[in-house]
Amino acid sequence: MSKKKVVLVVEYDGSRYKGWQAQKFDVDTVQEKLEFALSKIANHSVGVVCAGRTDSGVHASSQVVHFETHSERPLRAWTLGVNTHLPPDIAVVAANYVSPDFHARFSALTRRYRYVIYQSEFRPAVLAKAVTWTYKHLDENKMREAAKCFVGEHDFSSYRAIGCQANSPIRTVLNFSVEKLGQYIVLDIRANAFLHHMIRNFAGVLMAIGAGEKPVSWAKQVLDARDRTQGGVTAPPHGLYFVDAQYASEFCVPQVPLGPHFLPFRDEAVLDG
Structure with missing residues (x-):
């Protein structure tokens, strides 16, 4: 069965995590928690790549990540399903299937x-x-x-x-x-x-x-x-807060409102200087 590539938009409160990146030592990281939850839904080990790694204590309202899977799942499984296995301070807020040449880090403009x-x-x-x-x-x-x-x-x-x-x-x-x-x-x-x-x-x-x-x-x-x-x-x-990563439109990466959510909402695609 051929692999499919999935892009996720992830929100997290980084207060209690030692940053995004999984580490050799037994410490809590966002990547480790997300990979655990995805592996539960995919029924196989999943590794993820993000658009921009964040340090200890740093947050994200729309971190973009991708992973590959051979499992057939509806998109709701990669959002609502994955969220059932995540702690309350991490949530997947959007998902989509993307082309094999998409890369969360290297495709970011x-x-x-x-x-x-x-x-x-x-x-x-x-x-x-x-x-x-x-x-x-x-x-x-x-x-x-x-x-x-x-x-x-x-x-x-x-x-x-x-x-x-x-x-x-x-x-x-x-x-x-x-x-x-x-x-x-x-x-x-x-x-x-x-x-x-x-x-x-x-x-x-x-x-x-x-x-x-x-x-x-x-x-x-x-x-x-x-x-x-x-x-x-x-x-x-x-x-x-990591609040956005931009990609070429053909990749169809989901867009979510800019955060953090306690700030007044502003409907804008880019900064106006």
Whole structure:
């Protein structure tokens, strides 16, 4: 029996997981939980590939993954059926059969993340691990102005983790918006690909600028330095969400509303800058 390739859109709260990727040690990861659930429905061992691996504590509202199977199942089996074997903080929200040449990682044209900052005098309880809290007042206009320097193709050495294993620090940021929504400030970034801790390092710099601790020009000074030690604090993982991956239309990858879901819904396919 020939194998079929299935694409899934997966949502997860990464608070209690040691990241996406399955590990040799006995720790909880999103990939390990998903592969276990899929294997139950497929009745054989299943391995999955994702569009973008997330770190410990990082979330996703629409992570895209693919896997291969020789089992004949209706699409509802890959969503509702799989969800019966998943913990409450992981859910498959869409599925489709795709062509054999589809690849969740290598077929992705762009990836998109949102970083959610919550401003309040008091720390949140309900969203304690879902947002990055600051008691400081942040000027979103200064943050928005500073973020302009990130758009385009750049050497982002200053904004990647020292231990980043990517072969090149060159990435292309297509859009970077900073928007205030009530007590939230949302950084919304779309790029061809990202470096390790890249968005959290963006957030750390922009929060310092927004708080008035650094001038707007500091973001570009850090970028031009090409030196991670010049980049300030890496922001916490709690506010970071993988929210979208774009593919060629012929792959028929399901589309779901941008998250996280506690933010106001905006019906948009791409950022408007």
